[in-house]
Amino acid sequence: MLLALWRLSPYFLTASNLLNIGSQISMIAVISIGATAVILMAEIDLSVGSVAALAGAITAGVLHGIPTSWPAGLWLGVALVAGLGVGTLAGLINGFFTVYLSIPSFIVTLATLSIGRGLVLLYTGGRPISNLGESFAQISWGHIGLLPVPVVIMLGLYLLAWLFLRETQLGRYIYAIGTNKRAVELAGVNVRTIELGIFTLGGAFSGLAGIMLTSRLDSAQPTAGTGWELVAIAAVVLGGTSLYGGRGSVAKTLVGAFILQIIANGMNLLNIQAYWQQIAQGSIILLALLVERQLRRHGGG
Amino acid sequence: MEKSQIARQGEDKVLMELRGISKRFGGVVALSQVQLVIYPGEVISLVGDNGAGKSTLIKIIAGAYQPDEGEIRFEGHRVRLRTPRVAKTLGIETVYQDLALVDTLDVAGNIFLGREPTRLRLGPGLHILDKCRMEQDAEAILHRLGIRFASVRNKVEQLSGGQRQAVAVGRAIFSEPKLVVLDEPTAALAVREVEHVLELIRSLRAEGIAVIFISHTLQEVFAVTDRIIVLRKGKTVGNLSTKETSIDEVVKLMVGQERSLVADNRAG
Ligand SMILES: Nc1ncnc2c1ncn2[C@@H]1O[C@H](COP(=O)(O)OP(=O)(O)O)[C@@H](O)[C@H]1O
Ligand SMILES: [Mg+2]
Numbered sequence: 001m002l003l004a005l006w007r008l009s010p011y012f013l014t015a016s017n018l019l020n021i022g023s024q025i026s027m028i029a030v031i032s033i034g035a036t037a038v039i040l041m042a043e044i045d046l047s048v049g050s051v052a053a054l055a056g057a058i059t060a061g062v063l064h065g066i067p068t069s070w071p072a073g074l075w076l077g078v079a080l081v082a083g084l085g086v087g088t089l090a091g092l093i094n095g096f097f098t099v100y101l102s103i104p105s106f107i108v109t110l111a112t113l114s115i116g117r118g119l120v121l122l123y124t125g126g127r128p129i130s131n132l133g134e135s136f137a138q139i140s141w142g143h144i145g146l147l148p149v150p151v152v153i154m155l156g157l158y159l160l161a162w163l164f165l166r167e168t169q170l171g172r173y174i175y176a177i178g179t180n181k182r183a184v185e186l187a188g189v190n191v192r193t194i195e196l197g198i199f200t201l202g203g204a205f206s207g208l209a210g211i212m213l214t215s216r217l218d219s220a221q222p223t224a225g226t227g228w229e230l231v232a233i234a235a236v237v238l239g240g241t242s243l244y245g246g247r248g249s250v251a252k253t254l255v256g257a258f259i260l261q262i263i264a265n266g267m268n269l270l271n272i273q274a275y276w277q278q279i280a281q282g283s284i285i286l287l288a289l290l291v292e293r294q295l296r297r298h299g300g301g
Numbered sequence: 302m303e304k305s306q307i308a309r310q311g312e313d314k315v316l317m318e319l320r321g322i323s324k325r326f327g328g329v330v331a332l333s334q335v336q337l338v339i340y341p342g343e344v345i346s347l348v349g350d351n352g353a354g355k356s357t358l359i360k361i362i363a364g365a366y367q368p369d370e371g372e373i374r375f376e377g378h379r380v381r382l383r384t385p386r387v388a389k390t391l392g393i394e395t396v397y398q399d400l401a402l403v404d405t406l407d408v409a410g411n412i413f414l415g416r417e418p419t420r421l422r423l424g425p426g427l428h429i430l431d432k433c434r435m436e437q438d439a440e441a442i443l444h445r446l447g448i449r450f451a452s453v454r455n456k457v458e459q460l461s462g463g464q465r466q467a468v469a470v471g472r473a474i475f476s477e478p479k480l481v482v483l484d485e486p487t488a489a490l491a492v493r494e495v496e497h498v499l500e501l502i503r504s505l506r507a508e509g510i511a512v513i514f515i516s517h518t519l520q521e522v523f524a525v526t527d528r529i530i531v532l533r534k535g536k537t538v539g540n541l542s543t544k545e546t547s548i549d550e551v552v553k554l555m556v557g558q559e560r561s562l563v564a565d566n567r568a569g
Binding site: 164167168169170172175176178179180182183184186187188189194197246247 | 385386401402403404405406410414415416417419423426427428429430
């Protein structure tokens with residue numbers, strides 16, 4: 001399919017199109033960092049889209065609520081802290097219920113997905129919050145050198161996450177927890193704190209992605225981020241990370257997100273209805289599970 | 302580390318002594334007035350039928366269970382093993398039957414799990430791993446056990462049962478313990494690999510580390526131990542020098558057809 005696309009449209013390979021794709025995927029890619037870490041621990045976070053929408057809405061609300069007489073930097077800073085704070089708090093709640101009350105993360109985050117969306121609709125009254133100002137728009141439309149700001153944010157966070165998972169003690173524990181949690185506990189590691197931390201960090205990434213989307217659209221949409229959990233999981237598994245935990249790499253998640261977007265763009269170019277994208281994402285997850293099952297049977301990893 | 306072989310015969314210094322240990326679970330008496338003495342560098346075995354109380358006893362030694370009655374002495378001092386951590390601090394390491402290894406980590410990563418050497422501390426938990434040192438030290442530990450792996454970077458899931466056991470023992474001896482408890486280390490192994498594990502136990506003894514070895518196969522017990530403790534229905538019914546007893550006698554004690562006539566003179 002990719003080959004067919006390149007044949008059809010040589011435009012695909014140009015640097016400007018790559019940067020364009022980079023901007024398009026930046027939000028899903030940022031969410032997928034948290035999703036990778038959560039899935040490596042053999043947990044799941046379904047609430048990412050709702051949390052992103054809630055963080056976006058709160059950020060937009062704060063931007064509207066602050067008097068324009070405030071200095072631009074402070075004005076923006078307060079709004080960003082509010083948005084990131086909402087995401088972080090949501091992650092903390094997900095983590096608390098999962099880790100300390102031992103409720104499966106699947107159920108906890110399904111509940112917070114619903115609660116988050118309800119809060120967004122309540123807060124916005126079902127209407128978008130728009131016209132958020134020039135400086136806020138820079139988060140998604142500005143450039144640092146030749147690179148769009150969202151691409152810089154995305155690449156920077158991926159680099160940090162990659163180093164964190166590969167080179168640090170905590171990063172190693174995340175893999176180990178996903179493989180054999182009891183063994184890590186027996187080794188004297190404080191597993192619960194790490195799990196709580198990763199859920200919280202995942203929430204913060206969702207909040208950041210929500211802010212980026214709101215900036216990109218210059219508007220907080222009540223339905224923003226719907227279905228993102230599925231796209232993020234698809235990016236993670238397409239990158240080869242096991243849904244059973246303990247195996248995978250965050251760098252490849254970025255590749256997964258990239259491939260998903262190319263498929264989506266290709267479908268647009270080929271005039272295929274957008275509904276097919278959802279079907280493709282769901283199928284990718286099922287396919288990944290099948291492939292992993294086969295690999296396990298044959299004793300490989 | 303004391304490298305020299307410690308003379309066991311006539312050695313007076315007791316490493317660990319359990320006196321009158323009893324443990325009940327609700328109405329079930331798992332252990333009743335159990336006596337056990339182990340000397341430095343000695344290999345002993347706990348044998349007994351299923352339900353005899355072997356696992357309960359080693360959990361008490363590991364600090365995972367508290368006895369209802371009785372006294373534990375370690376190196377002459379009375380101790381309370383309130384937690385596994387307390388036991389570890391004293392120098393008692395336990396390798397449980399499931400080994401508690403992390404399959405997706407490599408050999409070195411498993412040996413150092415929870416105490417990885419780091420070279421740069423950037424903040425809470427953000428310690429950069431010193432993988433080089435980890436691999437070198439892991440190789441050194443395995444070398445001590447007389448084991449050579451193709452690479453300590455191999456993931457543990459690629460190893461055979463015997464090799465996994467070696468990794469778990471390597472993990473246990475990292476902290477220079479005085480006593481290593483092995484709960485059925487040969488239970489899931491191929492015959493050829495059993496010999497490797499017995500060899501491991503011999504290298505622990507050669508280092509002066511005492512070993513409590515649990516196995517259902519009396520041939521293995523006789524191949525490697527200095528002394529055999531027989532448990533039946535929670536009671537110590539035999540304390541035999543391996544050299545002076547036979548499989549036949551041990552079996553009789555296990556199933557209770559004969560009273561213990563032979564008792565090691567060192568047992569208090
Ligand atoms: N956690 C427990 N709760 C209740 N009963 C137990 C527990 N652990 C062991 N027992 C009982 O104590 C007795 C001794 O068991 P165990 O120490 O496991 O024997 P062994 O390891 O020799 O097979 C058995 O009757 C067993 O059912
Ligand atoms: Mg047992």
